[in-house]
Amino acid sequence: METITRDMGADEAIASLLHITALLHKEKKKPMPIIRIETKIKADKNIVFDLSRSIDLHKISTEQTNEEAIAGITSGLIGANESVTWRAKHFGIYQKITSKITKFEKPEYFVDEMVKGIFKRFKHEHTFKGNEGQTLMIDVFDYESPLGILGKIADKLFLERYMKKLLQKRNETIKEFAESEKWKDVLK
Numbered sequence: 636m637e638t639i640t641r642d643m644g645a646d647e648a649i650a651s652l653l654h655i656t657a658l659l660h661k662e663k664k665k666p667m668p669i670i671r672i673e674t675k676i677k678a679d680k681n682i683v684f685d686l687s688r689s690i691d692l693h694k695i696s697t698e699q700t701n702e703e704a705i706a707g708i709t710s711g712l713i714g715a716n717e718s719v720t721w722r723a724k725h726f727g728i729y730q731k732i733t734s735k736i737t738k739f740e741k742p743e744y745f746v747d748e749m750v751k752g753i754f755k756r757f758k759h760e761h762t763f764k765g766n767e768g769q770t771l772m773i774d775v776f777d778y779e780s781p782l783g784i785l786g787k788i789a790d791k792l793f794l795e796r797y798m799k800k801l802l803q804k805r806n807e808t809i810k811e812f813a814e815s816e817k818w819k820d821v822l823k
Contacts, residue, residue, distance in 0.1 A: 680765030715739035
């Protein structure tokens with residue numbers, strides 16, 4: 636990136652500013668990250684679908700962030716047009732995020748979208764394809780970080796990787812519970 640110094644003439648400084656502005660403008664046009672994860676699970680699609688919308692299992696999968704449901708649906712299964720507010724510790728700071736189920740087609744598909752929280756926006760699509768007792772669970776997490784260009788830099792440096800790791804941990808927990816008898820403890 637260009638550096639503007641006191642030794643530059645006015646023309647050089649203006650040229651450098653224009654170059655920096657062009658770079659920032661180009662960066663703004665880049666799409667935000669979309670995280671896609673496919674998880675194969677040896678379990679019935681209905682079980683996997685319900686585990687994916689279980690508030691209780693979500694709490695188990697996010698123990699490392701002290702995540703807790705504090706408003707809306709705070710236990711059991713979340714469904715169509717329902718919302719939950721989560722409080723969790725990320726990067727040493729407690730944050731709140733409220734998401735709502737905006738689409739719901741049991742046991743094929745549901746979408747949760749942030750209605751209030753730290754992100755500029757996020758949309759998390761959950762798709763389930765079952766075949767002979769096996770399920771392919773597909774997560775598509777489309778989000779936009781806050782803070783404009785600073786958010787984009789954070790994505791590249793650490794945030795996208797961090798979010799993917801959280802989603803993978805969640806999916807590992809769903810798989811673990813679905814492929815064992817543990818799911819019966821959560822889906823009572």
